[in-house]
Amino acid sequence: MKPSFRQSTEISHASAEPSAWVVRFVPLVPTGSPVLDLACGSGRHSRLFLQRGHPVLAVDRDLSRLGDLAAHPRLEALACDLEDGSVPAFFKRRFGAIVVTNYLHRPLFGLLAAALAPGGILLYETFAKGNERFGKPSNPAFLLDKGELLRAFRDKLKVIAYEDMVVEAPRPAALQRLCAQSEPAD
Template structure:
């Protein structure tokens, strides 16, 4: 029998992205994918909101830190030659991605959202090289790129931002909260500005 690891409270160095904190409460009930989860800071937050979570990463040491009650870890290198997207279409009520970009995954990732699913995505954009890493264009979004993805994938944009952030460090980012077309359009579900 496998021991269950309790989810430890977040420490200050694991601050949850303000973008994720703001939009994650809109995720409808159901399973959530934390893609490129790192040490699991967002996975733990999503569990605290009542969701079962799959925390996926290519680093076994990070997954060990991410493991906890309500979190299933998945060791997958989605960038390895011949790698395939491991999840079925329509599986997830929500998908959360921060500080990760691998463009070939976008179509499959969006396909894995349930018909009423929500995508919360935040990562670096061109110009970030002035602040350090990542600086490789392969890992930096072009201007408005997330909006283009949303349009191509038939998502409805709830919120989008592009610009400089200061926390947890100075960076240029794009971030989007987008929903599948069947997401309920009830004003009561949207938080106040």
């Protein structure tokens, strides 16, 4: 089986704590709105939004890492191969927030922007070129080019914040981060 981006990064970059980038922008998410945690892994961001009263759709190829979180009454857990070439039906829904961390599958960019409800927030954080010096992922196919995340969404969403940088914590990594918002309803 060909290793996926998720498999290559889970061990070396996994953390039980939510991303500081995601936590920073949580207050922008409309109260009580549904949240999509895409490639959710162990559900660290699902847990954050559930604690804030949001219903959450947690999607990953393997849901076994959700543990006790899978039984939460406001959590819908969906096992889904996001890279099989099909468009999952959940992209027809609209979300007050979509969270994607440590995952990159470029064909999903347009679907993510379209799945935001009016005024919804996209929180995206993943690895960029330069990360190969810190370990996995090191395959260029799984690393964003300079400014790529910004270019992917700036014509579709209002960019609130963007960073392309090297961080030292929780582990050294080259990252791009984006917080963007869909147009509010009139």
